[in-house]
Amino acid sequence: MFILMVYDVEVKRVMKVLKIGRKYLNHIQNSVLEGELTPAQYKKLKHEVGEAINPERDSVRFYVLRTTQYLNIETLGVPSRPGDAGAFL
Amino acid sequence: MFILMVYDVEVKRVMKVLKIGRKYLNHIQNSVLEGELTPAQYKKLKHEVGEAINPERDSVRFYVLRTTQYLNIETLGVPSRPGDAGAFL
Numbered sequence: 001m002f003i004l005m006v007y008d009v010e011v012k013r014v015m016k017v018l019k020i021g022r023k024y025l026n027h028i029q030n031s032v033l034e035g036e037l038t039p040a041q042y043k044k045l046k047h048e049v050g051e052a053i054n055p056e057r058d059s060v061r062f063y064v065l066r067t068t069q070y071l072n073i074e075t076l077g078v079p080s081r082p083g084d085a086g087a088f089l
Numbered sequence: 090m091f092i093l094m095v096y097d098v099e100v101k102r103v104m105k106v107l108k109i110g111r112k113y114l115n116h117i118q119n120s121v122l123e124g125e126l127t128p129a130q131y132k133k134l135k136h137e138v139g140e141a142i143n144p145e146r147d148s149v150r151f152y153v154l155r156t157t158q159y160l161n162i163e164t165l166g167v168p169s170r171p172g173d174a175g176a177f178l
Contacts, residue, residue: 059118059167064161071154078097
């Protein structure tokens with residue numbers, strides 16, 4: 001399934017959350033990662049992120065798509081982060 | 090259609106881009122907005138954002154879903170920005 005992860009966490013936890021996210025997903029934009037995961041991988045990702053954040057201060061949002069059949073992605077400006085994978089759909 | 094907009098723009102243009110985004114979408118997280126738009130509204134949003142950014146420095150990404158039938162949204166931590174609309178799906 002296609003997972004889009006966006007996070008808004010305090011500076012001191014950004015690197016930790018990003019590091020976890022990048023184990024599973026492609027880093028697309030400042031606080032945005034996306035990729036195809038199995039349900040088991042997604043469960044692990046959520047668990048690890050849940051352990052890393054402060055749930056009273058941070059927010060992490062997962063958009064979970066069972067199919068990308070109805071999804072289009074459009075980018076204005078710089079297409080993706082330099083050195084990272086671009087759009088792969 | 091459901092639109093998710095994520096932006097990574099330089100500080101001096103953040104307020105301008107956010108202001109445009111909020112005319113059309115709900116501000117969900119630091120640099121994330123989402124909402125239901127007509128194709129005409131989406132076209133206007135893209136046009137206005139395109140005018141506001143520096144395409145060589147900024148990046149704005151739109152995830153366009155023709156249906157939310159296959160979409161689930163899950164949040165860890167703080168559910169949404171204080172004072173903003175929460176998840177509405």
